[in-house]
Amino acid sequence: MPAAIGQELVGLLPRLRRFALVLCRSPSLADDLVQSACERALAGADSWTPGTRLDAWVFRILRNQWIDHLRRSRTEGMSEDITERPDIVGDAGEGPILSKLLLAEVQQFIDTMPAEQREVLLLVCVEDLAYREAAEVLGVPIGTVMSRLARARKRLAEMTAAA
């Protein structure tokens, strides 16, 4: 069974790492997080329900690992400054419409958001999880997902309205 999800897991690595970066904002920490999440996923492959989204399942594992880590280390602070992280801003191929400047602004703005808003933005707007799926990953009611998401997006829309 582990072998069956193994190759899919490898395919998920880029997205797992991106989610990990959103959570912990440190590339080295993110790599550790992804690795331990994969280990956990492989060991527990039998508890994944075939037919459900594998990505959402691993996202949840990864996030739980992160929360465990926070509990253990009791450091809400980051080990590296986010400005030392050039790897998260980019262009999406919708380039002609959206200027690089605007996207950089959006990225900066997302970085200032609380973690609970950042993670829900990523899961829904970037990873295309349904609200219900995101709620399962985050372990919160669907209403919480919606209110966090709406708040974050409203603020973003206001911030960039002039652009």
Added chain:
Amino acid sequence: MAQFHFSDEILMAFADGELDEQMAGRVEQAMANDPAIARRIAEFLRSRRLIRSAYARSTASDVPPALRAAVQAQIDRLEAQAGPQAPSGDPISRSASPAGRWRPALALAAGIGALALATGGYLAGRQGLGTPSADPIAYLAAPEVSRALGSNLSGQEQDLPFGRIRVISTYRMADGSLCREFKLETSAGASNAVACRGRDWKTTFALASADASGSYVPSDGADLVDSYLQKGGAGQPLLDAAEVQALREPPRLR
């Protein structure tokens, strides 16, 4: 008309396609009557696009080689532990679709009203009946189908008294048996199926689409047939002379 107040959450859910039909209908109506609502929805569409673009795909693909190697090592270790019984990971997979896609595809196909039958008792029990009902699956056992499978080359279409058959491809399975993928369209519906030759041609896998027009076969159906063949160790399809020769072989009595 009643004035509805729409919360940000509801309008966002509309923009994200998360509302049920009834609620979405109400929002649509309100949107038509009130430009302010349309504007709020447009903002949610825009914010989603902005966020998506900011986290570009290109940045995500940036996995350090060390991380990739570490995860691959974990997988390899587990596979080694699992021993030589390695199940479906046959290296001679005939398509690029990863083995892991098999299960989600199955669920998807079930969701759109397709019916997959890994046959055995069900079809075998029906083969003796000889009186195909309106059920498209039942026709798979008809003698006309068996004849077509024994002689038609891949790609060939043939009209039958109850529909039309098209043989798609021919494979040699891992156990040496000869199997053919084909599509049967009848007035009752269409099926994508695989039949293998023993004493006669026997359908071993069938995916019936409930759609009577037979015109629409979801792509996931092809995935399922693919996965089935892959699991049986089908290599590359037999073409031209190789196919002709395989079809001439005497049936395997077993």
